[in-house]
Amino acid sequence: MSESTKYFLPEDQMPKAWYNLAADLPTPVPPPRHPGTTEIISPDDLAPIFPRAVIEQEMSTERWIDIPEPVREICRLWRPSPLVRARRLEKILDTPAKIFFKNEGVSPAGSHKPNTAVAQAFYNKEEGVKHLSTETGAGQWGSSLAFAGSLFGLEVSVFMVKVSYNQKPYRRALMETYGATCVASPSPQTAAGRAILAAHPDSNGSLGIAISEAVEVAASRDDTKYALGSVLNHVCLHQTVIGQEAMLQMAMAEAEPDVVIACTGGGSNFAGLAFPYVREKIKGRSVRIIGVEPSSCPTLTRGQYAYDFGDTGKLTPLVKMHTLGATFMPPGTHSGGLRYHGMAPMVSHVKELGLMEARSYHQTECFAAAVQFARAEGIVPAPESSHAIRAAIDEALRCKAEGKAETILFNLSGHGHFDMQAYTDYFSGKLQDPEFDDAALAEALTDLPEIKG
Amino acid sequence: MSESTKYFLPEDQMPKAWYNLAADLPTPVPPPRHPGTTEIISPDDLAPIFPRAVIEQEMSTERWIDIPEPVREICRLWRPSPLVRARRLEKILDTPAKIFFKNEGVSPAGSHKPNTAVAQAFYNKEEGVKHLSTETGAGQWGSSLAFAGSLFGLEVSVFMVKVSYNQKPYRRALMETYGATCVASPSPQTAAGRAILAAHPDSNGSLGIAISEAVEVAASRDDTKYALGSVLNHVCLHQTVIGQEAMLQMAMAEAEPDVVIACTGGGSNFAGLAFPYVREKIKGRSVRIIGVEPSSCPTLTRGQYAYDFGDTGKLTPLVKMHTLGATFMPPGTHSGGLRYHGMAPMVSHVKELGLMEARSYHQTECFAAAVQFARAEGIVPAPESSHAIRAAIDEALRCKAEGKAETILFNLSGHGHFDMQAYTDYFSGKLQDPEFDDAALAEALTDLPEIKG
CATH class of the missing domain: 3.40.50.1100 (Rossmann fold)
Incomplete structure (x- = not known):
């Protein structure tokens, strides 16, 4: 060999559990804080935008977390x-x-993005969510969540950073092939997008702006949660x-x-x-x-x-x-x-x-x-x-x-x-x-x- | 399993030999004929455009033909x-x-096309050819030959059917990434292309036209052979x-x-x-x-x-x-x-x-x-x-x-x-x-x- x-x-x-580095770090990662009060946040603070299982994983210090069998089955593709x-x-x-x-x-x-997209779509589906909103930069994450959503019957809305939206029309086509919708960010669909457009009509967009738009949609609709493709511990x-x-x-x-x-x-x-x-x-x-x-x-x-x-x-x-x-x-x-x-x-x-x-x-x-x-x-x-x-x-x-x-x-x-x-x-x-x-x-x-x- | x-x-x-169906057919495939005389052609008639080894394979009735080790090595990618x-x-x-x-x-x-592109590039390189010309439709073949050419240090020129050239700019970009050049066919670079353009300035092109252009280039240059991505027995x-x-x-x-x-x-x-x-x-x-x-x-x-x-x-x-x-x-x-x-x-x-x-x-x-x-x-x-x-x-x-x-x-x-x-x-x-x-x-x-x- x-x-x-x-x-x-x-x-x-194929691994049967995810490895959580939090269990082995010599000192813990500083905890997230509330954007208004700057107090350390509780799981409840995240509940409007993420499913429970994902929030638990975000805060967990268990070394190994089992990968659900339906997630493993899809990943075998x-x-x-x-x-x-x-x-x-x-x-x-x-x-x-x-x-x-x-x-x-x-x-x-x-790309690597479907590894978490499938897991996140699974947990959202389990908890009765109908619709996922997200942002994407180059389009890798948006098309991954579009793919994962299509497997679990979830509607997926993607805010794509405008510079990439214009550079990569075929990423958008890929998302649509998987059944998702995709708009350029900043968009007029959200208050966050409208504010940026008013101040900078020619804005190229950024991941930061697109995240604001996607989070706003998730926070304002009961059937909708947000999915993030990077940064957070569970990802x-x-x-x-x-x-x-x-x-x-x-x-x-x-x-x-x-x-x-x-x-x-x-x-x-x-x-x-x-x-x-x-x-x-x-x-x-x-x-x-x-x-x-x-x-x-x-x-x-x-x-x-x-x-x-x-x-x-x-x-x-x-x-x-x-x-x-x-x-x-x-x-x-x-x-x-x-x-x-x-x-x-x-x-x-x-x-x-x-x-x-x-x-x-x-x-x-x-x-x-x-x-x-x-x-x-x-x-x-x-x-x-x-x-x-x-x-x-x-x-x-x-x-x-x-x-x-x-x-x-x-x-x-x-x-x-x-x-x-x-x-x-x-x-x-x-x-x-x-x-x-x-x-x-x-x-x-x-x-x-x-x-x- | x-x-x-x-x-x-x-x-x-991975197979060590190619399988030649000609060895097992109950009746032989009718032989190719000369375009002018319509006589059955000899290997020599094909020598201006193909390397010897490829012509032998085109005419062979051996059941198994060994795959050269350098070809197998590349295919292991x-x-x-x-x-x-x-x-x-x-x-x-x-x-x-x-x-x-x-x-x-x-x-x-x-696509499947590199399976033959690598073999053809190998045989051409072995016989001292410096430059390959070819046609491509959707671009699968052109990018495959571009890839194979890059591995063997061969220059590659691709005539791409115009309708696909316009529909698929990124196939062209892929060929260029592998170091090949690619032009829309019919092109003004060949007599065949110029004749079509004179009669049909808006021609969408076709594989048939693009083949004419590529063959013309191979036939008219000593250091150049032609490579075909389908149709022929060796492919x-x-x-x-x-x-x-x-x-x-x-x-x-x-x-x-x-x-x-x-x-x-x-x-x-x-x-x-x-x-x-x-x-x-x-x-x-x-x-x-x-x-x-x-x-x-x-x-x-x-x-x-x-x-x-x-x-x-x-x-x-x-x-x-x-x-x-x-x-x-x-x-x-x-x-x-x-x-x-x-x-x-x-x-x-x-x-x-x-x-x-x-x-x-x-x-x-x-x-x-x-x-x-x-x-x-x-x-x-x-x-x-x-x-x-x-x-x-x-x-x-x-x-x-x-x-x-x-x-x-x-x-x-x-x-x-x-x-x-x-x-x-x-x-x-x-x-x-x-x-x-x-x-x-x-x-x-x-x-x-x-x-x-």
């Missing part, structure tokens, strides 16, 4: 996802390093099937990673691959864990670790995280899924504890890596995932320079089939690396909420 | 492809039938890995197909899945084998079995096949890969021998099947593949009506990620089922070449 290119687990070895040895890339780089990647692009929607939890599978598959390949890499937008694909390895690291194992983000939205590398709102409209609970400020507006790059002002509180906490590293790259150097990867391995990656590829290639080149035969594992969080305009723009030279706006960051950070008591 | 959803073969069970049991679709249809599909959409270019040969794998995987699933289904454009994905089963059928096994084509381009169901040109420009050898006439211009439907006036001579011969059935569907009923499939199984199929899905669903419904627990196996030849405009058009009601033009067919058939001697 160790000479294979792809490592598949049998379906009966594509899981366990393959672990792949990038042999051709290794050869082209002429590196002594071994490069492995977990291919989450094999899912119906083309990170649902993604841990990735890392659990990877560990079994790395054992099949008779290899152990020295470096574990994933891109970070809201943090969930990173958490999915990395948290099982963070657990090992806490137990004393030597492994470097690297989160990779865009230089245009450098949450972990330039953000402040502070309580902040998850959305621009300041409707969500306050969570302690690395943030650029809820009003920070990232430029309209092609990595829509990484254009978020904050970071998963649990990932932020892991960073503060020194259990991970973070680095940032400009988009053109990521596209160069993506094209090199596509021409070696055949798979055209999502622009988001290309950040992880850039870091993996750089680590492999470092190994070459240092003469070290390390093992590198990265998460290929999704394919780029719906992102080809980005590649067209890259080849035509139209893609820019926007200059980072230090003043805008400084201003957005002055706006962080003050915590009382 | 029999309770699984997906059946994976280990990489070392995605092969063996999964066999999937469509359990959710079965449930929704409430049918006693078992439905299996072979998922060729997992390849880098998203059908290279695709037989599909059916060979499927047989092993059906055994893993402890099932045997009563019905084997694939869509037919040029015939290669059909041949790939079906020919190993045709062999069994010749040996006496009871199995129905069904080719499914668009009602707008009904080669097998309404064409004439006769010698005809493979292209509109009348440059190619004459082959005996089911044809609508080389000048027949199919309407611009969304199944670009099925818009071909002819059919693989070997598939045509199998049809004449009564070893297969053929049927045709309108595109809207195929899209309805595609959406039902996507909402059940998560995978959005290529419009071409939706023809096979339509037939599989209809067979499953027949089983329900007749109370028969048959086993149905179809080829999901590709995914539809680059065909989302077609889905958008379908949902908006813009998709039409064009009325078949009987007079145009009759006229095109008057133009069939006369065979001397």
Whole structure:
């Protein structure tokens, strides 16, 4: 088996429980707080927008949480996802390093997102919800929830960040194929959207704005709940099937990673691959864990670790995280899924504890890596995932320079089939690396909420 | 294992030889003839456009032809492809039938086409060719050859049928990502293209025209050969890995197909899945084998079995096949890969021998099947593949009506990620089922070449 290119687990070895890092952290993640009072919130405060089971998972410190059988059954459509040895890339780089990647692009929607979408749709269905509202950046999350909704007979409404809505009409078509509706955000359908449109009629939108719209819809309709595709603890939890599978598959390949890499937008694909390895690291194992983000939205590398709102409209609970400020507006790059002002509180906490590293790259150097990867391995990656590829290639080149035969594992969080305009723009030279706006960051950070008591 | 959803073969069970149906046919396929003299052609006649090894395979009657190890190594990037049991679709249809599909959409270019593209690129590289020219309809073949060319350092030029070029800009972007160049056909770059443009400036193009352009380029440049993505014997040969794998995987699933289904454009994905089963059928096994084509381009169901040109420009050898006439211009439907006036001579011969059935569907009923499939199984199929899905669903419904627990196996030849405009058009009601033009067919058939001697 160790000479294979792809490592598949049998379906009966798909994880039966999610791994909850909260059980193993040396200090707990700071709790969420009420956006008005700034008091620590109770489960009841979240009940208008999330189902009970999801709220329990959000607050849980149990190490293992059983995956319901109907969720596992649906995930068998594509899981366990393959672990792949990038042999051709290794050869082209002429590196002594071994490069492995977990291919989450094999899912119906083309990314890791269905891992949590199916779970969230299941719990909502169980609790009698009829309709889910959500936001989406690049469209990966929206199409994942559309897919999951179609399997459980739930109506799904997606607010899609306008810059991506215009760049990626076929993501919208995919959501509609799964039976969901999709509108550009900011939209005139919500008070939050109308307020932004009044102040900035040409707004490109942002994940923060789209979240405000989706939460508003959920809070104002009895049959509707909200579903979030990243950031929160339960989302990170649902993604841990990735890392659990990877560990079994790395054992099949008779290899152990020295470096574990994933891109970070809201943090969930990173958490999915990395948290099982963070657990090992806490137990004393030597492994470097690297989160990779865009230089245009450098949450972990330039953000402040502070309580902040998850959305621009300041409707969500306050969570302690690395943030650029809820009003920070990232430029309209092609990595829509990484254009978020904050970071998963649990990932932020892991960073503060020194259990991970973070680095940032400009988009053109990521596209160069993506094209090199596509021409070696055949798979055209999502622009988001290309950040992880850039870091993996750089680590492999470092190994070459240092003469070290390390093992590198990265998460290929999704394919780029719906992102080809980005590649067209890259080849035509139209893609820019926007200059980072230090003043805008400084201003957005002055706006962080003050915590009382 | 029999309770699984997906059946994976280990990489070392990937076929080591291609299966050549010519060895088992009760009567031989009529040989190709020279377009000028109409004499039976010799291998030398094909030498200007194909490499020697490919010409040998085209004419071979050996039952098994070894797959070169470098080809197998590259195919391990995605092969063996999964066999999937469509359990959710079965449930929704409430049918006693078992439905299996072979998922060729997992390849880098998203269809079965790389199976032959890699082999053809390998043989050309071995014989010192620097540049490959080809045509593409929907873009599946062009992107597959672009991918294969990038792996072997070959320059690739693709003539893309204009209607698809305009419908599918992201297929072009995919080819460019793999390093190929792609122009709309008819183009001003060739005499064949200029002649069409002079007569029909608004021509939508057709596979027949694009073939003329690509062959012209190959014939006129010493460092250049032509590569064809379907129709010819060697292409059908290279695709037989599909059916060979499927047989092993059906055994893993402890099932045997009563019905084997694939869509037919040029015939290669059909041949790939079906020919190993045709062999069994010749040996006496009871199995129905069904080719499914668009009602707008009904080669097998309404064409004439006769010698005809493979292209509109009348440059190619004459082959005996089911044809609508080389000048027949199919309407611009969304199944670009099925818009071909002819059919693989070997598939045509199998049809004449009564070893297969053929049927045709309108595109809207195929899209309805595609959406039902996507909402059940998560995978959005290529419009071409939706023809096979339509037939599989209809067979499953027949089983329900007749109370028969048959086993149905179809080829999901590709995914539809680059065909989302077609889905958008379908949902908006813009998709039409064009009325078949009987007079145009009759006229095109008057133009069939006369065979001397």
